[in-house]
Amino acid sequence: MFAIFLCYATIGLLPIAVMGNREHDTTIKRLIAMLNIVTPEYLNTQGFRERFWSKIDKNGPVPEHMPHLGPCWIWTAFKTPAGYGKIATTRPFYPIFAHHASWIIHFGPIPHGLWVLHKCDTPPCLRPDHLFLGTCKDNCNDRDSKGRGRIPRGEEHGSHKLTTVEVVKIRDLYAAGGISQRALGEMFRVSERAVHWIVHRRHWAHI
Numbered sequence: 001m002f003a004i005f006l007c008y009a010t011i012g013l014l015p016i017a018v019m020g021n022r023e024h025d026t027t028i029k030r031l032i033a034m035l036n037i038v039t040p041e042y043l044n045t046q047g048f049r050e051r052f053w054s055k056i057d058k059n060g061p062v063p064e065h066m067p068h069l070g071p072c073w074i075w076t077a078f079k080t081p082a083g084y085g086k087i088a089t090t091r092p093f094y095p096i097f098a099h100h101a102s103w104i105i106h107f108g109p110i111p112h113g114l115w116v117l118h119k120c121d122t123p124p125c126l127r128p129d130h131l132f133l134g135t136c137k138d139n140c141n142d143r144d145s146k147g148r149g150r151i152p153r154g155e156e157h158g159s160h161k162l163t164t165v166e167v168v169k170i171r172d173l174y175a176a177g178g179i180s181q182r183a184l185g186e187m188f189r190v191s192e193r194a195v196h197w198i199v200h201r202r203h204w205a206h207i
């Protein structure tokens, strides 16, 4: 029984290696076909697409910090505790993230080492133009800039009082020169530190 499990677990790791490498050879392709492993081709089959699209609500919330993106497409089926959608594949016990499936369907394989991140900061969102590729580091920066990371809460409050328009104005004024970060802080009723993070794009990096 354990041997069977071990074998299955090993097989399960294959697509991770294969989908990140475009130069996989014919032998591996045959193996994938034989084992019915998840591939971009599989995600584009009619059966999968019907299942996928039937679980999406295209009238989700409009991101407050980026309203020009339009409404999120929300995954309505199973979600992880962090809110990311998951969808079953032909491999039992190996569901994939719904936003990964969306990326692969719309843009092709996810390059090895890159993450699919959300511009809209909405984990269950699958809308392709709300997604972007980044590194693990980008993910941390993105998270920090949106206030979910390791930056102390007391200090981050300062920049969260602002609107998008005010953040753009702060950057414009600072770039124009002649005004200090402290003066900008007083002008916009936030701390000097908050202004520092904004002009150096540690906060509001998505704008």
Ligand SMILES: [Zn+2]
Pocket: 071, 072, 073, 120, 121, 122, 125, 126, 127, 130
């Ligand atoms: Zn979205």
